[in-house]
Amino acid sequence: MELQFCFVSECHANRHVPMHTHQALELVYYTAGTGKSTIGKKTYDVRPHTFAVIPEAVAHDQKNQTDVTSICVGIKGSRLASHEGMWGDAGGMLRKPLARLGEELKNRKTGFESICRGILYETEGLVQRQIRDKNSPPLKEALVQKAIEVIHQRDGGLTVSEIARELYVSKDYLRHLFKEYAGESPIKCILRARMEKGKELLAEKDLRIGEIAERCGFENAYYFSRFFHKATGQSPSQFRSSIKK
Numbered sequence: 001m002e003l004q005f006c007f008v009s010e011c012h013a014n015r016h017v018p019m020h021t022h023q024a025l026e027l028v029y030y031t032a033g034t035g036k037s038t039i040g041k042k043t044y045d046v047r048p049h050t051f052a053v054i055p056e057a058v059a060h061d062q063k064n065q066t067d068v069t070s071i072c073v074g075i076k077g078s079r080l081a082s083h084e085g086m087w088g089d090a091g092g093m094l095r096k097p098l099a100r101l102g103e104e105l106k107n108r109k110t111g112f113e114s115i116c117r118g119i120l121y122e123t124e125g126l127v128q129r130q131i132r133d134k135n136s137p138p139l140k141e142a143l144v145q146k147a148i149e150v151i152h153q154r155d156g157g158l159t160v161s162e163i164a165r166e167l168y169v170s171k172d173y174l175r176h177l178f179k180e181y182a183g184e185s186p187i188k189c190i191l192r193a194r195m196e197k198g199k200e201l202l203a204e205k206d207l208r209i210g211e212i213a214e215r216c217g218f219e220n221a222y223y224f225s226r227f228f229h230k231a232t233g234q235s236p237s238q239f240r241s242s243i244k245k
Contacts, residue, residue, distance in 0.1 A: 001120045001121065001124065002075070002077055003073070003076075003105075003120060004022075004074030004075065004076055005024075005072070005073070006072070007071075007102075008102065009072050010068075011033075011062065012064065013033075017061055018061055019038075019060065020060070020061070021056075021057050021058060021059050022054070022057075024056055024074035024075055024076045025054065025074070025076070025081055026054040026060075026072060026075075027052070027098075028051060028072050029051040029070060029073075029089070029094055030046055030047065030048055030052075030070045031049075031069045031070060032048055032069040033046065033064060033065075033068030034046055034047050034064075034068070035062060035064040035065045036065075037062045037063070039054055039058060039084060039086070040058050042085065045086070045173075046086075047167075047168040047169065048168060049088065049090055049095075050089065051089055052086050053087065053127065055080075055084050056081070073098060073101065073123075075124075078124050079128075083131050090142055090146070093126050093129075093130065094123065094126050094130070097123050097126065100119055101116060101119045104116050140177055140181065143167060143169070150167075151190055151193050154193075155193055155196070155216070156192070156195075156196075157197075157216075158190070158217075160175070160187060160190070191227060191231070194216040195227065197215070198213075198216045198236065199232075199239065201215060201216070202243070209225065209236050212224065213225075
């Protein structure tokens, strides 16, 4: 394999990088920002921890919604052309070798050519692993799993808009993915997490219902009691009494 180019691209919000091609396969790793990229005939979402595989001579563009930072690497002689498209790297495995590659090229110390070649082979293997690992869920499903994880970590104490911002997607897109992969809306997942937190507080602490409602993200005790009864078939007071018998 031969390295053709490697640089960090910083593009401002609302900029459109027009359709263009390269005389080498390009690997674009996004570290910050959101937008859209059309590769060949398909359009993909750009967000952090995703990477694009763009074969030689394949036209592609980029439309930024926010400021976008990416690492762009041109490679000749790789075996990645069949993986054209946008892929996920939730664990950040690819970012580390690409950052090392940039450092080697910047410093150009003794033996950097051999080290860069080794990093390219490592990168090729990691790309293949990320794409072909059958145990990894598709990118969209992984996004929903991450959203659910965030909801439970915070006991439902956040809004759909806040989750969407944290995951660099729109509210509508997040709702669409939840319907497709979770079979429910994100707000239902949030309310369920709040109810679970409410049960814990009712069981472990002698707090007033109003205090528990506030800690669980409800405006007042009335709304908390209403949702709690709908979810459990009991009022908060009835639930507390039943577990303390």
